[in-house]
Every structure is written in structure tokens, then in C-alpha cells.
Amino acid sequence: MxxxxxxxxxxxxxxxxxxxxxxxxxxxxxxxxxxxxxxxxxxxNDSARVLRKGRTASIGLVLEDLADPFYGPLSRAVEEVARTYGALLINGSSAQDPERERELVLALCARRVDGLLIIPAGNDHRYLEPEIRAGIATVFVDRPAGRIEADAVLSDSFGGTRAGVAHLIAHGHRRIGFIGDQPRIHTAAERLRGYRAAMADAGIPVADSWMSLGVTSPERVRLAARDMLSDADPVTAVFAGNNRVTVTVVRLLAEWRRPVALVGFDDLELADLLDPGLTVVAQDAALLGRTAAERLFARLDGAAGSAPPEWVELPTQLLIRGSGEIPGEIG
CATH class of the missing domain: 1.10.260.40 (lambda repressor-like DNA-binding domains)
Structure with missing residues (x-):
């Protein structure tokens, strides 16, 4: 120098x-x-900087699945915010495994990252309490922390699903199926709650056979959709609980013998080019990542001070393109 x-x-x-x-x-x-x-x-000399400031100018991001297109814009937004603060982003995938999530988080802590952004796979984050007390800022994204108090930035899964199902009801559908992720996952549970609320708002009783939650593998989702559509009293519309479910249902409906309305949660690339276009409840993944990252750096820089943890819930948007507007039978 x-x-x-x-x-x-x-x-x-x-x-x-x-x-x-x-x-x-x-x-x-x-x-x-x-x-x-x-x-x-x-x-x-970053090593000397760490010794002088007690900071590494790095943050960790633990995602659910790096291959999921939803996480691409989210991760990119986090990286852009980190760059403006002169920080390096290190990320990894939990593969929806709570134990893998724990291993990744603790490995990042051992490498002395300044803060963590976590899309949780598990429901118990008490293992993080010593790290948070030691000064590692932590913000949970898309889903809240389990059994600890921590900042969280989420999309309105309940309200978005409620609006999407209400849209199907408004087009004459009364027998509406719901296919979602595993019920232990916060977003899956909230979307199921939104589905039930919309049906209750319209005074429509829900049959158990219209709901299916579980792993989002194509095999499981395809079987669930077939069962709903082949029942003695089949559904006339399907609400798909996330983008992986939606893709499988779209492929099944492409070969189905009768028209079935479909609304999905999460937008998909080229969704507007399908015939009919895919109606979705869209969440802004980039805004989710950017908001969470800004919250993290506010904690690191002292702007959030010692304020108690808070939840930030971002709105969703119903994008009408055609698949959710296929009419059902009134009554």
C-alpha cells in the first residue's frame, strides 16, 4: 500500500x-x-483484513436445489447485492435433506462467513443458536426458521393460492384438485391452506381424493393427477403447488382426452408459448433474494440494530394466460 x-x-x-x-x-x-x-x-490482503475487522466479507446461501429454475434469479439477485457490499457469495444445495442443510450451514460457519441466507429443508434450527449468538447474521428465505426466532423473507403462498383457486371457481369449476409438495414444508402447507380457504369461501366441500401432497417426482405427481382425473367423479381443474408439479401436470394434460383447467404456483420459462398459455400465481424470485440479502446486510452493518427478528411477506401476482380459463360446469 x-x-x-x-x-x-x-x-x-x-x-x-x-x-x-x-x-x-x-x-x-x-x-x-x-x-x-x-x-x-x-x-x-483479505487475511489481514479479517484479523483487523473480524469480518471475512463473505456470506453463505443454502438453497434447496441448484437445478431448480426458481433459484436461478434468486441466487443471482443475492450475488448482485453482495457485490455492492464488497462481499463474496458462497452457495450450496441441501437437496431437500435437513441433515445436509445442517452440514452445509455449519461448514459455512466454520469458514467464518459473516452471514447466512437459508432456504430451509428442516423444521428445527436450534443448532444455529450458538452461531447466531456468536454474531453470524442469519435470514431465512422462502420459508421461516423452525423452533428459533429469526428474520424471514417469504412470498404470500396462502394468499396467492387462494386467489388462484378462486380464479378457477369463478370460471365454473367446483371439483378442483390440489397437488403439492411434502406437507412438512412450510410453503406446501400454506398453499394447501389457501386452497382450502378458497373452496370454503365458495361453500364447496373438499373430497380427500382431490388433494395429494408428497415428493414432487414426476412419477408420484403423474400418478396423483391420473387418479384425480380418472375418478368416478373426476376433477375438472387442477391447482399445481409448485413449478415441478406444474411441469408434470402439463405433460399429462397434453395427452389427456378432455380439457382440464390448470393454474400453477410459480411461473415457468416459455409458459406463455404453450397452447393454451399457462396461467400461474407468480412470485418474484429475484425480489425475494434481493430483499433477503438487503435485510442480511442491514443486520451486518448495524442498520437493523438489535431490533427483534421480523417476517417480510412479499405479494404474488396472478398471470392469466388461458389454461386457468378453460370453463367448468356451473353447479
Missing amino acids: KDVAARAGVGLKTVSRVVNSEPGVTPETERRVQEAIDALGFRR
Whole structure:
């Protein structure tokens, strides 16, 4: 840093401010310092920075499934926010396994990340209490923490599903099937609750055979949909509880002998190009990631202070494209 300061004709503190993106440096001075850094090949010593500040300028993101298209824009938004704060993002996938989630989280803590963003696979996060007490900021995304108090940023799964099912009812459907994820997952439980609420609002009793929750493998979902559609009193519409369920149901309906209305939770790429276009309850994955990351850095930078944990619930949007508007029989 001394060589950089001498070449740029400034003091060491000015170089430090430029390197650490701190305010108080004019654009012209910053340009001279940056030119000196480039000419001399200077690289910031992060190890020394950690010892001095007690921070690693890194955060961890634990996702459910890196292959799921929903998590692409979410992860990208988190990375963009982290970059603006000069932090590195490290992510990994829990594969919907609570034990794998725990291993990943604790491994990131052992590497001294400053904060964590977690899309939880499990329902018991008491293992994180010592890490949070030690100063690791933690925000849960898409689903709340289990058995501990922590910040959470979620989409309105209940309200979105309620609106989507009400849309099917408004188009004359009374026998509406619901296919969702495993009931232990918060979003799956909330979407089932929204389905039940919409049906109750319309005074429609729900048959057990119209509801199916479980793993979202194509085999399980296809079987559930076939059972609902082949019953003696078959459903005329299906609400799909997430994008993986929706894809399987779309493929089944493409070969089905009669028209069936469909509304899915989560938007899909090219959904508007299907025939008919796919009507969905869309959540903004990028906004979810960005909001959670900003909350995390607010905790790290002290802007949130010692305020108690809070839940932020983001709205969803019903996108009408055709598949949910196939008419049912009134009555």
C-alpha cells in the first residue's frame, strides 16, 4: 500500500479508503489511486483484513436445489447485492435433506462467513443458536426458521393460492384438485391452506381424493393427477403447488382426452408459448433474494440494530394466460 500511495501521491488512509470502497475520496483522486493499483498489481490482503475487522466479507446461501429454475434469479439477485457490499457469495444445495442443510450451514460457519441466507429443508434450527449468538447474521428465505426466532423473507403462498383457486371457481369449476409438495414444508402447507380457504369461501366441500401432497417426482405427481382425473367423479381443474408439479401436470394434460383447467404456483420459462398459455400465481424470485440479502446486510452493518427478528411477506401476482380459463360446469 505504501508503494501505491507514493505512486499516486496520496496518503495511506486514502489508499485504504479506495481499496475498501469507503467515502471521502474525490473521483480524480480515486482514479489516480486505481491507476497506481493497476500499474503495481496490488491485491488486497483479505487475511489481514479479517484479523483487523473480524469480518471475512463473505456470506453463505443454502438453497434447496441448484437445478431448480426458481433459484436461478434468486441466487443471482443475492450475488448482485453482495457485490455492492464488497462481499463474496458462497452457495450450496441441501437437496431437500435437513441433515445436509445442517452440514452445509455449519461448514459455512466454520469458514467464518459473516452471514447466512437459508432456504430451509428442516423444521428445527436450534443448532444455529450458538452461531447466531456468536454474531453470524442469519435470514431465512422462502420459508421461516423452525423452533428459533429469526428474520424471514417469504412470498404470500396462502394468499396467492387462494386467489388462484378462486380464479378457477369463478370460471365454473367446483371439483378442483390440489397437488403439492411434502406437507412438512412450510410453503406446501400454506398453499394447501389457501386452497382450502378458497373452496370454503365458495361453500364447496373438499373430497380427500382431490388433494395429494408428497415428493414432487414426476412419477408420484403423474400418478396423483391420473387418479384425480380418472375418478368416478373426476376433477375438472387442477391447482399445481409448485413449478415441478406444474411441469408434470402439463405433460399429462397434453395427452389427456378432455380439457382440464390448470393454474400453477410459480411461473415457468416459455409458459406463455404453450397452447393454451399457462396461467400461474407468480412470485418474484429475484425480489425475494434481493430483499433477503438487503435485510442480511442491514443486520451486518448495524442498520437493523438489535431490533427483534421480523417476517417480510412479499405479494404474488396472478398471470392469466388461458389454461386457468378453460370453463367448468356451473353447479
